[in-house]
Amino acid sequence: MFSFAFYAWGEPLWVFLLVSVSLLGYLVSLFIARHRGTAKGKFVYILSICFIIAVLGYFKYTDFLIDNVNEWFGLGAARPNIALPIGISFFTFEIICYMTDVYKGTIQAPRSPMKMLLYVSFFPHLIAGPIIRFTDIEAQMDNRKISLANFSQGVTRFVIGLGKKVILANSVGEIVPNLIGSDSSNSFLGVWFGVCLYALQIYFDFSGYSDMAVGLGKMFGFTLKENFNYPYISKSAGDFWRRWNISLGGFFRDYVYIPLGGNRKRMVRNLFVVWFLTGLWHGANWNFIIWGLYYGTLILLERLFLQKWLERLPAFVSHIYLLGLMLIGWVWFYFTDLSQAWTTLKIMFGFEYRPFITPDSFIFIRENISLFIVAAVAATPLMKHLVKRLAAYRPAGVLVSYAGPIYNFIVLAISTVLLVGSTYNPFLYYRF
Structure with a gap:
């Protein structure tokens, strides 16, 4: 009840x-x-x-x-x-x-x-x-078992999600409209920086909510499955979607793709049906449908021949391949106005002239580059691996055990201050 x-x-x-x-x-x-x-x-x-x-x-x-x-x-x-x-x-x-x-x-x-x-x-x-x-x-x-240990783990996970949303996603989200879709700040470098920031915003917004859901579940004795697994370290579109919104991908795989025949029968048709529905699920607009079919096309090409090529290339090349194509996808996701999306892509790839950088975009980049670096690092497992390594050694392990509650308090305090001083800023996925 x-x-x-x-x-x-x-x-x-x-x-x-x-x-x-x-x-x-x-x-x-x-x-x-x-x-x-x-x-x-x-x-x-x-x-x-x-x-x-x-x-x-x-x-x-x-x-x-x-x-x-x-x-x-x-x-x-x-x-x-x-x-x-x-x-x-x-x-x-x-x-x-x-x-x-x-x-x-x-x-x-x-x-x-x-x-x-x-x-x-x-x-x-x-x-x-x-x-x-x-x-x-x-x-x-x-x-279900409600214990102090589980409750403590749940609180930590909830605070991590809260920090992702309030400190990172909201802060980055305030900058994005000034760099993409804005006549006053449209420059080549500014648009690229804005799209990169939007990619971080939507990741921290949705993964932050998922972390909060997992944390709350843990507090009440429920262990919910993970929904994100550092998608921005992926090396292919298929790998990206095995790491991004795992629960949605699993639904379409098990309840649509496989019943249609999966890889056994009419694979191409099944793939495009799934990705059309994936795009449509995200919103009632053509930009979401294009976004879904865009990923369906990438995954089809990878299955046909691209994946074999990617596996032969150095890992960093595969990462760059995925990040570049992923940013193109987020442009379609961001703009419900297709003409704005198309204009933004033309600016990004030099088909529509804009200054390399303008005074306005230079100021936005200079003042927010530190936030971008922090958010980009936080989107990788680097900090997680670092904490695990420190916890394995004494006396660093002792310090790590005390650092958890301190971290929770600091993030909770900062998030509270930012929420009190901000306007209404819901989770992006509320509209889906």
């Missing part, structure tokens, strides 16, 4: 939607379990999946569909401007996971609705992921 109260605090109207679709998933799953392997069970399963997708589609894509129909056919249909319930992309996918796993026999539908309701509404991950599966927490619901 606390999780529903948490959701109702921010979305008092849509909590009824959350409860309704959760109870529907529970009741349908009981029916599917009772009639598994029959035509009746399959029909109800397909019908219920279509209904859940329709709910998501109505709230998230109706305006997008009407806008495009109006443009294509010259119509003047009114745009309903439907409000998007927070977290709908996450909890609808989790209900689909649950019903599908019951249908396949991977899990047994519990008799008590409370388990299903807790699974869908568990507040640490409810509003911005990660997407969890019932099998991830089913055993922990009955046998």
Whole structure:
């Protein structure tokens, strides 16, 4: 009940939607379990999946569909401007996971609705992921252990996520609009610096929330799976997506790609269906679809021949390859206006003239280069490895053990000060 109260605090109207679709998933799953392997069970399963997708589609894509129909056919249909319930992309996918796993026999539908309701509404991950599966927490619901050690680990992980969001993502995010999409600061070097900062912003924003979710879960005795694994050290697009938003990639792999035939049958079609849906899931706009298909194309090319070439090259060349292509992708992700995205890319690659650097962009770069370096290092496992090495040696190990609580206090204090003095700055993935 606390999780529903948490959701109702921010979305008092849509909590009824959350409860309704959760109870529907529970009741349908009981029916599917009772009639598994029959035509009746399959029909109800397909019908219920279509209904859940329709709910998501109505709230998230109706305006997008009407806008495009109006443009294509010259119509003047009114745009309903439907409000998007927070977290709908996450909890609808989790209900689909649950019903599908019951249908396949991977899990047994519990008799008590409370388990299903807790699974869908568990507040640490409810509003911005990660997407969890019932099998991830089913055993922990009955046998979770709340201990001082786990609570301490959870607090540390939560503070790490809070610092990523408030100190790094928010600070970097304030600079980005001044360097990309801004007429006053459009310079070649400024645009590149701005896109690099945006890449760091979105990483720390989303991975910060995931860290906070894992930390909160740990405090309450739940161990949630990791959702990020230092994606910016990747050497290929495929490797990047094995490290970025792991839960979403796993969902599309197991519930879309493999059922369509995976690598065995019509691999190219399956790949583009998955990446079209991945882009569309992120937002009701063509830029997200282009972004998704862009990665689908890269991964296809890597499977066909690029991966073999990359494996023969020095590691740093593969890293540069990935970072360059990843930054191009973030341009499409950032601009919902396709013309702005295209203009930015032309500036980055010299097809549209801009000064190498302007006085305004020089000031932004000079004043924020230290922040960029700190954020770039924090996006790698360098500090994690350094702490592990220090902890292995005495007396450095003793100092590291005392440094944890001090670090938590400092980051929490700085984050509190920044939050008190800032305007409303939600997580980027709230809108998805």
